[in-house]
Amino acid sequence: SISNALEGKRITITAGPTREALDPVRYISNHSSGKMGFALAAEAARMGALVTLISGPVSLPTPTGCARINVSSAQDMLGAALNVPGEQDVFIGCAAVADYRAADVADQKIKKQGDEISLKLVKNPDIIATIAQKNNAKLVVGFAAETQNVEQYALGKLENKGLDIIAANDVSDASIGFNAEHNALSVFWPGGQQQIATASKFKVARELLYLIQQRLSEKL
Ligand code: PMT
Numbered sequence: 720s721i722s723n724a725l726e727g728k729r730i731t732i733t734a735g736p737t738r739e740a741l742d743p744v745r746y747i748s749n750h751s752s753g754k755m756g757f758a759l760a761a762e763a764a765r766m767g768a769l770v771t772l773i774s775g776p777v778s779l780p781t782p783t784g785c786a787r788i789n790v791s792s793a794q795d796m797l798g799a800a801l802n803v804p805g806e807q808d809v810f811i812g813c814a815a816v817a818d819y820r821a822a823d824v825a826d827q828k829i830k831k832q833g834d835e836i837s838l839k840l841v842k843n844p845d846i847i848a849t850i851a852q853k854n855n856a857k858l859v860v861g862f863a864a865e866t867q868n869v870e871q872y873a874l875g876k877l878e879n880k881g882l883d884i885i886a887a888n889d890v891s892d893a894s895i896g897f898n899a900e901h902n903a904l905s906v907f908w909p910g911g912q913q914q915i916a917t918a919s920k921f922k923v924a925r926e927l928l929y930l931i932q933q934r935l936s937e938k939l
Pocket of ligand 1 (some may be wrong): 733736750751752753754755756767778793812813815816817818843844847848860861862863864866870876888889896897898899
């Protein structure tokens with residue numbers, strides 16, 4: 720039945736933003752609240768999955784039945800993702816991971832100085848691409864937050880990151896996506912696609928998880 724569609728499946732989910740420190744008191748981050756990733760974790764657990772939830776800094780309670788690991792930076796999140804014990808059936812990257820971090824993190828608070836200062840940033844590792852490349856999960860599912868050319872950019876990420884499924888979010892619409900209660904997704908995989916209509920993040924999560932379960936059973 721649908722209520723235990725993910726019985727016994729091991730699923731790792733990343734959620735929330737990352738924080739990239741500039742000095743002991745400042746960081747670079749983004750508007751992810753963690754709501755979408757936590758909804759996925761809650762619904763996957765309700766469907767019988769064994770869920771590991773790797774979360775950036777958010778203010779949400781841990782969903783019932785999930786093992787939670789808190790992290791701060793993208794590098795921490797990658798370390799946690801690679802350290803989850805046991806063979807994973809599904810890895811879902813819902814976190815809004817910072818693509819860049821400060822080249823040097825200052826040991827002391829950066830003092831106010833001239834009228835302009837520059838920050839040098841360096842690229843962070845790509846967590847989901849690393850998981851896909853290492854075959855750390857049977858099915859690797861990414862999200863794509865886009866403000867334009869949603870389908871084209873999402874398909875590019877599906878291909879470039881070596882993913883099995885990508886769920887694209889049009890975040891130019893403030894009523895869905897970052898920190899909203901609702902979401903809507905365009906889901907793509909090699910050879911198929913499906914729209915998930917606007918609904919609560921919990922309902923959207925459930926529909927995405929059914930799709931994931933179908934792709935998983937076809938892949939096995
Ligand atoms: O948290 P909420 O407020 O509920 O908002 C939900 C959301 C908008 C954050 C979520 O639905 C979403 O779209 N998450 C992905 C956000 C994102 O950063 O997308 P991206 O297009 O930059 O990244 C593409 C994929 O690569 C994502 O699966 C991301 O987790 C992953 N990635 C990105 C960069 C990086 N260094 N490592 C990664 O693993």
